[in-house]
Amino acid sequence: MAQKNRLKYIILGLLIDRPQTGYDLTKSFDSDIGEFWSANHSQIYPLLNRMETAGLLQHDQVQVGEKLVKKRYSVTDTGQQEFFRWLQEPSPLDNAHDEFLLKLYFVKDQHADLLRVMVTEQLALHQAKLDNLNAQLADKFPTTQQQTQSYGHYQLLRHAILRERDYVAWLGEI
Amino acid sequence: MAQKNRLKYIILGLLIDRPQTGYDLTKSFDSDIGEFWSANHSQIYPLLNRMETAGLLQHDQVQVGEKLVKKRYSVTDTGQQEFFRWLQEPSPLDNAHDEFLLKLYFVKDQHADLLRVMVTEQLALHQAKLDNLNAQLADKFPTTQQQTQSYGHYQLLRHAILRERDYVAWLGEI
């Protein structure tokens, strides 16, 4: 089962918003969505094909100029179901990629009820992590002597704590 | 060239600190370093072998009990050079893994001069990113109407901005 394939859901989300070509999708990862997720065209094109074979997508052809034919992909009903199923799944913490942020990106204000559940769940996870980090800090760096001895490690823990604290505050605002 | 292989440098850093077995290294990723980087033993053992072949590591054997022989790895001079070369390289921003944090973890207070350079460089990068995000926010969400229409996207940008602002503040403290 190897990996999560979250790129699949990003593509579904983007295509639900608006049917696009693989090239258009690729550009999204260079601009807005690129802030927190990246993907190359060499990953996107084969995935689009696989997703179409799997019945999640379909495409029509758009004539451009004399010869060029673009493939404009859109999401099938099956694909929509898959996407919304994913949106409603819990999003466990993962220090490589924040899946919650990804989902948030696709939430328009209409699913306000789902949003509340999602935020509450994340809040609990981040609060737990924050508590854990604070415990670690107290455990590993009880004296100022140890703080200067492993300065980098100490600052790192402080940074992680600040980050979680902010995350919790930000979630609280939503 | 495919990927960065930053795991290699983490292993070098951990082994410079203290010679250890592959099993010990694996445990590090479940505790402190696991906050921001992960690795499985199935990735570590083959990498240790490759790194030894490449002349970065060496190991001696430690007898435990009757039959079991542990491999305790340590870093060669070549490996040390490679590690410090990496430490001194610039650390470009990467939204998947923060390479700067990784380096910071290995900085004991003695390299205070290097630390200053590293922090200054990161500060510039994050400040630039913060400016860019602020510009995006002004560009994409000039009215409150657009903020509620793509609520998730809006909150996401806000989150990114808060995060960068905090990162900059934290760097400033160091």
Next chain:
DNA sequence: CGGAGCATGTAATTCGTTACATGATTGT
């Protein structure tokens, strides 16, 4: 007519996860 960008692919390689596999040691 030339160059920047549009548009779509494949190939090679590495990274990373999950699962499979085996055996020794230590403490209860």
Next chain:
DNA sequence: ACAATCATGTAACGAATTACATGCTCCG
């Protein structure tokens, strides 16, 4: 004795990056 955990590997697979490859369109 038996369970937890120490200790070291391999195999299979999917994800992600880099490089290779080709052709079209639009604008100046």
